Amino acid sequence: MEWDFLLVQALSGLASASSLFVIASGLTIVFGVTRIVNFAHGSFYMLGAYIAVTIVPWLLEFDRSPWLFFVGVLASALAVGVLGVVMEVTLLRRIYRVPELFQLLATFGVVLIVQDLVLLVWGPVDITGPRAPGLRHGIFIFDQRFPAYELFLIFVGPAVLGLLWLLMHRTRFGVLIRAATQDREMVGALGVNQAMLFTGTLFLGAALAGLGGALQIPRVSANPQMDLSIIAEAFVVTVIGGMGSVPGAFLAALLIGQLQAFGVLVFPKITLVLVFLLMAVVLVIKPWGLLGKPEAAAGRAVLPEGIIDPRPLDRASQGLILVALAAVLALPLLDAYAVKVGTEVLILALAAFSLNFLVGNGGIVSFGHAAYFGLGAYGAGLLVTKAGLPMEPALLAAPLVAAAFAALFGFFVVRLSGIYLAMLTLAFAQIAYAVVFQWVEVTGGDNGLVGVWPSRWAASRETYHYLVAACCVLAIVALRRVVHAPFGATLRAARDSVQRADAIGVDVRTHRWLGFTLAGGAAGLAGGLYAFSKGSIDPTLLGIPMSVDFLSMLLLGGIQSVLGPIAGAAVFHAVKDFFMPLTDHWRLFLGLSIIGMVLVFPRGLAGAWAGLRRRPA
Amino acid sequence: MAERVLEVAGLRAGYGPAEVLFGVDLHLARGEVAALMGRNGAGKSTTLKAIMGLLAPRGGSVRFAGAEIAGLAPFRIARLGLGYVPEERRIFTELTVAENLEVGRRGAAAGRTPWTPERLFSIFPNLAEMRHRRASAMSGGEQQMLTIARTLMGNPEAVLLDEPSEGLAPVIVEQMAEAVLRMKQEGIAVLLSEQNLDFAAAVADRALILEKGEVRWQGGMDDLEADEDVRRAFLTV
Numbered sequence: 057m058e059w060d061f062l063l064v065q066a067l068s069g070l071a072s073a074s075s076l077f078v079i080a081s082g083l084t085i086v087f088g089v090t091r092i093v094n095f096a097h098g099s100f101y102m103l104g105a106y107i108a109v110t111i112v113p114w115l116l117e118f119d120r121s122p123w124l125f126f127v128g129v130l131a132s133a134l135a136v137g138v139l140g141v142v143m144e145v146t147l148l149r150r151i152y153r154v155p156e157l158f159q160l161l162a163t164f165g166v167v168l169i170v171q172d173l174v175l176l177v178w179g180p181v182d183i184t185g186p187r188a189p190g191l192r193h194g195i196f197i198f199d200q201r202f203p204a205y206e207l208f209l210i211f212v213g214p215a216v217l218g219l220l221w222l223l224m225h226r227t228r229f230g231v232l233i234r235a236a237t238q239d240r241e242m243v244g245a246l247g248v249n250q251a252m253l254f255t256g257t258l259f260l261g262a263a264l265a266g267l268g269g270a271l272q273i274p275r276v277s278a279n280p281q282m283d284l285s286i287i288a289e290a291f292v293v294t295v296i297g298g299m300g301s302v303p304g305a306f307l308a309a310l311l312i313g314q315l316q317a318f319g320v321l322v323f324p325k326i327t328l329v330l331v332f333l334l335m336a337v338v339l340v341i342k343p344w345g346l347l348g349k350p351e352a353a354a355g356r357a358v359l360p361e362g363i364i365d366p367r368p369l370d371r372a373s374q375g376l377i378l379v380a381l382a383a384v385l386a387l388p389l390l391d392a393y394a395v396k397v398g399t400e401v402l403i404l405a406l407a408a409f410s411l412n413f414l415v416g417n418g419g420i421v422s423f424g425h426a427a428y429f430g431l432g433a434y435g436a437g438l439l440v441t442k443a444g445l446p447m448e449p450a451l452l453a454a455p456l457v458a459a460a461f462a463a464l465f466g467f468f469v470v471r472l473s474g475i476y477l478a479m480l481t482l483a484f485a486q487i488a489y490a491v492v493f494q495w496v497e498v499t500g501g502d503n504g505l506v507g508v509w510p511s512r513w514a515a516s517r518e519t520y521h522y523l524v525a526a527c528c529v530l531a532i533v534a535l536r537r538v539v540h541a542p543f544g545a546t547l548r549a550a551r552d553s554v555q556r557a558d559a560i561g562v563d564v565r566t567h568r569w570l571g572f573t574l575a576g577g578a579a580g581l582a583g584g585l586y587a588f589s590k591g592s593i594d595p596t597l598l599g600i601p602m603s604v605d606f607l608s609m610l611l612l613g614g615i616q617s618v619l620g621p622i623a624g625a626a627v628f629h630a631v632k633d634f635f636m637p638l639t640d641h642w643r644l645f646l647g648l649s650i651i652g653m654v655l656v657f658p659r660g661l662a663g664a665w666a667g668l669r670r671r672p673a
Numbered sequence: 674m675a676e677r678v679l680e681v682a683g684l685r686a687g688y689g690p691a692e693v694l695f696g697v698d699l700h701l702a703r704g705e706v707a708a709l710m711g712r713n714g715a716g717k718s719t720t721l722k723a724i725m726g727l728l729a730p731r732g733g734s735v736r737f738a739g740a741e742i743a744g745l746a747p748f749r750i751a752r753l754g755l756g757y758v759p760e761e762r763r764i765f766t767e768l769t770v771a772e773n774l775e776v777g778r779r780g781a782a783a784g785r786t787p788w789t790p791e792r793l794f795s796i797f798p799n800l801a802e803m804r805h806r807r808a809s810a811m812s813g814g815e816q817q818m819l820t821i822a823r824t825l826m827g828n829p830e831a832v833l834l835d836e837p838s839e840g841l842a843p844v845i846v847e848q849m850a851e852a853v854l855r856m857k858q859e860g861i862a863v864l865l866s867e868q869n870l871d872f873a874a875a876v877a878d879r880a881l882i883l884e885k886g887e888v889r890w891q892g893g894m895d896d897l898e899a900d901e902d903v904r905r906a907f908l909t910v
Contacts, residue, residue, distance in 0.1 A: 228775060235765045235776045242763040245725060246777045247751030247827050349767075 060198035065317045067197070071206040073313025074213030075268060079286060080293035080305040081220060082264030088237035088300030089257040092148060093156070093475055095163040098287030099170035100136050100262045104269025105278040106178050108132040109185040112273065122190035133267035140262020144255050150655055152254075156475055157421045161611055162654040164604050167283060168647030174280055176641075185273025205274050212271065216264070217306050223260075224302070233257060237300050238349075284600060288486050292331055295479045296338045298348020307346055328490035332483045336468050339480055343472050362416040362551060366540050366618050373619070380622075384525050388518040396589075397633055399521045403586045405625040406528040408609040409535060410578035415607075416615035417539050418571050419551030420470070423478045424485025425579055425606050427465075430598030431488060432458040432580025433587040434499065437508040442498070447511040451527075451584050458580020459573050461488070466572035470565050473554070482600070489598045504594025508587045524585050531578055532622065538574065539618055547571050605632075608646075611653050614663045678703045678831050678862045679724070679755070683733035684743075686723035693719045695886040696733060701831060701862050706853060708873035708894070709866045710908060711883035717866035718760055720883065721833040724864075725757045726750045738830060754782065756829030760836045760866075762820040766809035770800055773808055773819055777826035785828060785860075793822040796855050797848075814845035821852055825861075832856065834865035838872040850875045870908065874898055882907045 083097045112128035143166060151159050191208050194201040224230035232253055236243045244250050269282070276282075293312060297304025312331055319330040344350055369377065387398040407429050414420040435457030436450040465484040472480055492499045499505065514520045538544050550557040550564045557564050587593045596602060605628070613624020636642045657663075679701040686694045693716050701707055709717050722728040724735050726747040735743040742750050751757070765773050774790050781787035794801035797818040803811065808819060817837065824832060837853070838846045846869075853876040856863055867873045873880060873894065880897045882890040884907055890897075897903060 225772075231768065231772045231775050234768055234772075238765050238767055239763055241727065241747070242759065242765075243776060244746065244748045245727060245751060245757045245759070246823065247748050247779050248776070249748050 060200050064197055064200040064202055065321065066314065067202060067210065068206060069313040069315075069317030070213075070310070071209040071313075072316060073309040074209045074211075075271060076289060076293055076312060077213045077306050077309035078216050078271065079265050079268035080290045080297070080309060081216065081302050082261035082268070083290050084294040084297065084300055084302060084305045085220075085233065085264070086257055086261035087294065089233055089240065090148060090152065090254055091156075092152070092159045092163065093291075093299075093479070094261070095160060095287060096143060096166035096170065097261070097265050097290060098283035098285075099167050100140060100265035101269040101286050101290075102174065102278070102280070102282040103139060103170065104132050104136045104266030105185070105272055105276075105282060106174060106183070106269075107135050107266070108270035108273045109183045109278045110178075112270075113186050116186055116189065120189045122188060125186070125188045125190075129267065129270040129273075132270040133263045136266025136269070137259040137263030140258040140265075141255055143262070144258035147651065148254070148258065149251065154654065156478070157415065157607065157615070158611065158654045160423065160478065161604065161607055162651050165647040165650035165654070167287075168643040168650070171280060171283065172641045172644040172647070178278070180280060182277040182279040184277040187274045191274075209271065213306070213309070216267075217302070220302055229253075229256060288482070288600070289331070291479055292335045292483060294345075295476065295483075296335050296345055298342075298345030299475065300349070301345070301347040304345055304347030326491070326494065328494070329487050332487040332490070335483050336480065339476060340468055340471060343476060345476075362419055362615055363412075363539070363548065363618055364616060366544070377619075381529070384529075385522075388521060392517055395517050395521050397630060399517075399524050399589050400586075400633070401626045401629050402521075402524050402528040403582045403589065404606075404609065404629050405622040406531050406585075407579050407582040408606055408613065408621040408625040409532050410575040410582070411606050412610050412613075412615055412618075412621040413535055413539065413578070414572065414575045415610060416617075416621075417544055417551070418547040418568060420568060420572060421474075421478045422469075422481040422572075422575075422603075423607070424481040424483075424488075424600075424603050425575075426600075426602035427481075427485035427488040427598050428458040428462050428576035428579040429583040429586070429602065429606075430492070430593075430595070431461050432583030433593045433597050434492060434583075435580065436584035437505055437587045437593040438498070440508050441505050447509075447514065447588060451581075451588070454584025454587075455577040455581040458583060459577030462576020462580075463569070463573040466569050466576065470568040470572060482603075485598060485600070485603060489595055489600075492598055493595045499595075502595065504592055506592040508593060509591050510588045514588075520589065524589065527581065527585060531581055535574075535578055536618060543567070543570075608650055608653075611650070616663060617666070620663075676703045677701065678738055679864065680736040681720075681724060681733070682736075684720065684723055684730055684735060685732040686719055686728050686730050688728075692731075693886050694723060697883070697886065697888055699864075699881050699888055699891075701864050703830075704857065704860050704862055705879065706857050706863045706865070706877045707879045707881060708877035709864060709881050709883060710868070710870070710873060710897075712908065713868075715883040716886045717883055718835050719886075721757070721835050721864070721866055725755065725833060727757075751827060751829075752779065754828070754830035756824040756827055756832040758820050758824045758832060758834045758837065760839065762813075762816050764808045764811075764816045764819055764823075767807065769805050769807055770811075770819060771804045773823050774826050777823035779827040781828035782830070787828055788825045790826075793825060796852050797822055814841050814848075817841060817845065817849065818852070821849075825856070829861060831862035831864065834863055836866055836868065838867065838869045846872060868908075870898075870904070 079101055083094060086094050108129055111131060112125060115124045115128045118124065147162060151162050188205055191205040193204050195204050195207060224234055232243060232248055236253055240250055293305055293308045297308035315330055315334060316327050319327045323330065338346065384398060387394050411422065411425045414422050432454035436454040439445045439450040439453055469477055469480050493501060510520050514523050546562055546567050550562060550567060554564050583597065609624040609628045610621050612628050613620035613622065635645060639645060677700045681697055681699045684694055684697040697720050709720060711717055719728065723730045726745055730743045733743065734741060737753055737755050740753065742753065765776060771790060799815055800818055800822060808816065837849045850872060853863055877894050880892065880894050881888050889907060890903055
């Protein structure tokens with residue numbers, strides 16, 4: 057390879073690092089002050105791009121000057137900053153004290169809402185932006201042509217870093233932000249109105265995301281998928297850099313930019329995997345990221361965050377379960393649609409139950425549980441389509457494959473806690489997603505694989521329904537047994553206090569690791585059953601939206617209850633299946649529902665049921 | 674009798690299911706230094722936190738400068754002129770000394786000389802030399818000075834001072850006592866929680882003794898020093 061080629065490669069790595077930093081700096085500042093991991097940060101980025109492709113061409117009509125281009129870009133950033141203020145005032149302000157899982161879900165609700173609003177306003181077609189006047193040419197570096205706009209971007213990152221440094225060290229607002237990042241309660245006790253500080257922070261963070269998006273328009277066209285693709289990368293940058301640390305985000309962006317620029321030469325297919333692998337390695341060596349600080353224990357959640365005291369079922373709950381079982385058995389008497397929905401509900405109930413085994417019982421907030429669901433589905437599906445095995449061994453393999461991966465990923469995951477743990481589970485899920493998505497020869501890539509059908513004896517919808525019912529009910533009963541067993545109690549002890557559990561001789565990591573593996577295996581069984589119910593598999597089974605669906609089921613069912621997530625899965629899936637075909641805006645509906653649940657219903661259906669029963673007759 | 678700047682009546686507070694304060698009654702006169710004493714777990718820090726709004730009071734009334742403040746957000750209470758110095762100091766260790774002071778800065782009431790870093794450095798000369806040093810690189814005693822200085826930057830009428838002498842070297846404890854006396858000279862009322870009788874005796878006019886979440890004894894500091902029975906009943910371990 058030539059030197060000049062490597063230089064150009066390094067420069068293009070710097071250009072992407074620059075863009076990534078601008079976005080990630082906003083995310084990390086918002087997290088530092090509010091302690092909320094804002095999923096909607098990707099939406100702000102997308103909105104920045106859409107607003108810019110709308111107003112920049114309009115401005116350039118007046119005069120094709122570079123200045124007007126940048127005026128348009130900055131105006132877009134400011135407009136997005138205002139949207140950030142709207143989000144803080146209407147939503148975030150109400151959820152600063154709820155558990156972080158609910159915060160993540162609520163901001164994901166905003167992601168869904170923005171997706172639909174963007175489709176409403178700008179339509180589904182990608183919109184190509186104008187190129188920057190004065191920066192359309194290429195510059196020759198030795199013999200290689202390098203786009204002038206990319207060269208310009210290289211300087212944007214350091215410029216933003218410098219301006220942020222001045223803001224943080226030379227203004228009162230910046231000093232207050234840094235103080236609040238460390239101890240916001242104390243800042244309040246010194247007379248600072250936190251609400252104003254948080255609103256200002258959201259303005260700054262959203263404006264940076266908007267700036268990042270607006271600066272992209274000469275490079276990529278504005279499209280409705282930009283939000284989720286950038287948010288995963290921005291998460292990785294902030295986590296590697298240390299959440300809350302702006303210089304850390306800069307360092308991490310540089311690392312990732314170069315890793316991508318050169319990784320693409322060595323492993324062209326798996327650059328995404330390399331990035332997430334870097335994150336896993338950094339977190340194992342430095343659990344708080346490169347320049348991060350251990351999270352202050354102060355100011356954390358007020359609600360009890362999980363299953364407190366699993367009891368034997370009382371009469372009313374037993375009755376409810378009997379009714380549910382009877383419904384499962386009787387479903388084939390109804391129409392085929394009811395059987396389809398019933399089968400799916402059973403499968404999702406097992407997946408949700410296994411997730412709550414981690415979240416509610418173990419306090420391990422996995423944001424990538426769909427990975428194990430999907431890996432189970434792919435394990436079974438590949439054995440049938442590629443190895444020609446029948447359904448039975450494939451179904452047996454599904455939980456084993458998923459458990460194997462859960463054991464592998466879990467080995468790293470259980471070394472962390474809190475939000476870093478959630479981010480690492482998300483990262484591993486994205487690795488699995490990326491591999492399945494990019495390894496086209498084996499997995500069929502984006503299209504997935506078809507022809508995953510049950511054996512002849514189970515081919516009818518009704519028989520398969522009963523097979524699913526048997527598998528899922530048995531698996532749920534077994535997992536529930538584990539919740540009630542000493543192993544389950546040990547996980548709860550570790551959830552409530554790692555130090556105290558440690559001090560009485562519990563090997564917390566090993567217990568969590570086993571729990572993670574077990575939950576992954578159960579999700580894998582659900583995934584395998586799902587594959588045969590559909591006849592096909594595709595990468596969405598491992599995607600972030602799928603993981604969020606599972607978490608929404610927990611939220612709806614109530615993470616404090618052992619059986620609540622099953623009810624949550626039933627209601628969630630039935631409603632989604634019913635509404636999705638009826639409306640073009642189901643995402644809007646789902647997003648609003650998630651936010652509504654977080655705000656008014658934080659203990660879920662099971663909480664409402666318990667509340668009803670506690671009332672004197 | 675001097676005008677009362679702080680008046681607490683029937684204050685109740687606790688953590689989760691645990692009740693800690695069962696109706697605390699106390700008051701603080703303008704410009705007075707009072708020591709809130711009692712054994713570990715008697716509720717001294719909890720009383721200060723509940724007055725400051727850092728812990729939501731479950732009942733009772735807290736009046737500051739004539740206004741009811743129970744239930745207000747801490748920042749509103751601070752803006753009314755009540756300062757708070759936490760036991761654990763809670764210095765912003767990532768910030769420099771000057772920046773820590775900046776976070777605490779608020780305007781002074783009319784007619785008062787506002788605190789400036791320079792005026793504070795005259796009380797705490799050690800801080801002057803480390804203006805631009807990161808607070809994480811300071812000793813415990815220096816941090817204790819900084820946390821008091823930071824609260825004074827808000828120009829409070831009264832200060833709640835939680836265990837100012839705890840864990841400090843004797844020479845630093847002396848400086849703390851001087852600082853409290855200087856605050857008194859400036860007309861600032863101080864309610865300090867304290868386990869160290871010598872320190873309290875050096876600075877306070879009056880003592881209040883908490884036991885099991887209630888004020889069980891109060892009187893002049895001299896009376897407490899003279900009354901061995903009271904000390905044995907409530908203070909000795």
